[in-house]
Amino acid sequence: MSFVKLYSQVGAIAIAILLAASTAFAVEATGEGIDRNQALNSALRTAVEMQIGTAVASESLVESGVLVRDEIVSHSKGYVTSYKVLQEGATADGYVITIDAVVNSDLLYSDYTTLAILQKMSGLPRLLIFGSGAGFNSVPPQSMQELVHDVARTFGKKFQFEVIDWPMSRAKYAEIEGSMNLKKAVKFNSLLKADYLVTVDLKLPEHANPVMHMTCVRISDGLKIGEIRRPVEKYVSLSGKPADVYSRAVEAAKPETYWASVRLARELLENMESELDRGKGFRYTLTFLGFPELSHIGTALEDVPGFVRKEVKRQNGLNMEVAYWSTLRPENLLKRVSTALKDLGVEKFQSRINGRNVRFRWQNPEGF
Template sequence: MSLEKLYSQVVAISLAILLAASTAFAVEATGDGIDRQQALNSALRTAVEMQIGTAVASDSIVESGVLVRDEIASHSKGYVTSYKVLGEGPTADGYAITIDAVVDSELLYSDYTTLAILQKMSGLPRLLIFGSGAGFDSVPQESMKELVHAVSRTFSEKFQFEVLDWPMTRAKYSEIEGSMSLKKAAKFNRLLKADYVVTVELELPRDANPVMHMTCVRISDGLKIGEVRRPVEQYVSLSGKPAEVYRRAVEAAKPETYWASVRIARELLDNMESELDRGKGFRYSLTFLGFPELPSVCSVLEDIPGFVRKEIKRQKGMNMEVTYWSTLRAENLFKRISTALKDDGVEKFQSRMEGRSMKFRWQNPEGF
């Protein structure tokens, strides 16, 4: 099934569910556990599972052993906006509690749809994830390694993204010195081969809980795709040695990695979907230098599968710059163009791809 059809089907199902659901529902649920906290967590999960409903519960979307429904239920606390204890007390096996929980139905179904799409999609974008300590009250990048790893695991293990965890892999790219930044990611993307940058920042304001700040930027053109700010539930005292304060803050922020990642993942999907829905596909910049038969090149581009439309921005002599829209992902399109040029008789040319910018030069000139 094509990506466009998949999006259309999932969006249609999502809209039907959302129209049938109000924003929030009160659900009575009971939970058991060895202590009160475990029993409460069980009751919260039961409330969310009840709200997911039979339509969602019957969907057994599995990818790499991850069940979407279980993923939602295991993070049930984030979908319960409030709850009231109706009854509680010790039992022969531990503790039991009954609550009246208000579940954010719209958020739940929205997240379910996001996860379902992510689990089904193939060829997901490649993400470069690193810590950002730009703010005055932010945890330094070097102290953020553990939190960056947690975010990376969420994107890779839960959502099946291809992830480049910068703290873990920086030794592989000795050419890149110092701390990673968006500017460096764009400059060295010929090595990194990433589609998007995800930055993770942890702010430590005085007399307030830490705030997790995550952004997603498309490397090819610097477009900000999404941004999330989530307060950390646990207060972190700033007393003590800085290294110890930073360690406590990172540990407190780990539970927020899932929620921030879901929000960023949704922004990514919405951006990709909106491009396709507008009938433009993904936008690319193609440059052809020294090609003697530019009309032939134009014909080749229009015959490539996934072609939507093109605009010639500049053309002079044997050089041409084209804005090109395609439903193909960048790496696939790059290979398709190269193969199509060779099939058209262009045997000697050099090519280079940086994000969504692709350059092709006739034969083998120096300096390319």
């Protein structure tokens, strides 16, 4: 189920809950085209564009909604409840028509409110965004602050994520020295309190245009949520001082930043939506250390309430790592699995939870 499908399923509920009454406005709009149908569609798009400007003060829908203005306007017929033709006729270049269209502004808000519901149901996830600078042919992180900030602005303003823009926030976390990476994000996440990280890398291959490379990873278990590679249209010469080359590359990549961010944000939102789908569940990593009878534990996991599916990733002697999908939240899953272990007769074990990682160790070993 794609994120767009969420609108058809939740949109009506969102409107019913968050919007008290339907608000429709009549808008006079004119459209031109090579024939009547094209001219009418143009007039409908114009009417919706006009209503976006009047119904949404400070452009909150355009800046915060998951769909950008062009995509909203492309579905104009869905927002126009009725229209009356005021004037129409053929011209030397085609056809022109003027209509009086009734535009329902509540429907314009539905995409925005649905996104807000998804964010709230997912626990208002926090993103850590930084330049990775991976590889010898990449722009260094310190030279990509503008790009990182642009990416952070897209995720924050248009998709309503709470964003930790690392270049802007590093002074707050003086304990974290040097460049940010996944290992540090995991190590210091008690400070950062991030749910996902987004890396921004700008590669500079020889005799080819730069390539913007962005990835999104869930910090709790290291799962890669999405990855985008977007070629930069403008060629950048590698001749000259490195600082000048990096500056030219960043400037050339700016036009690609927005759309690369949008594509990656949608992948993340679709992942969040799929986890809220009760049939698919949340993905966890369950680790069992030092346990005998692992086969019995594997079978017992399938009887835990909320179980969707599982996949044994590693099993060696007394240790096992399982990718586990459940409709339960982390704390409830920990309790249910602990109960299942006790029902098997395993009384002495320790458990620890870190985001989506849930670990169990038998017989209270040292250093756990």
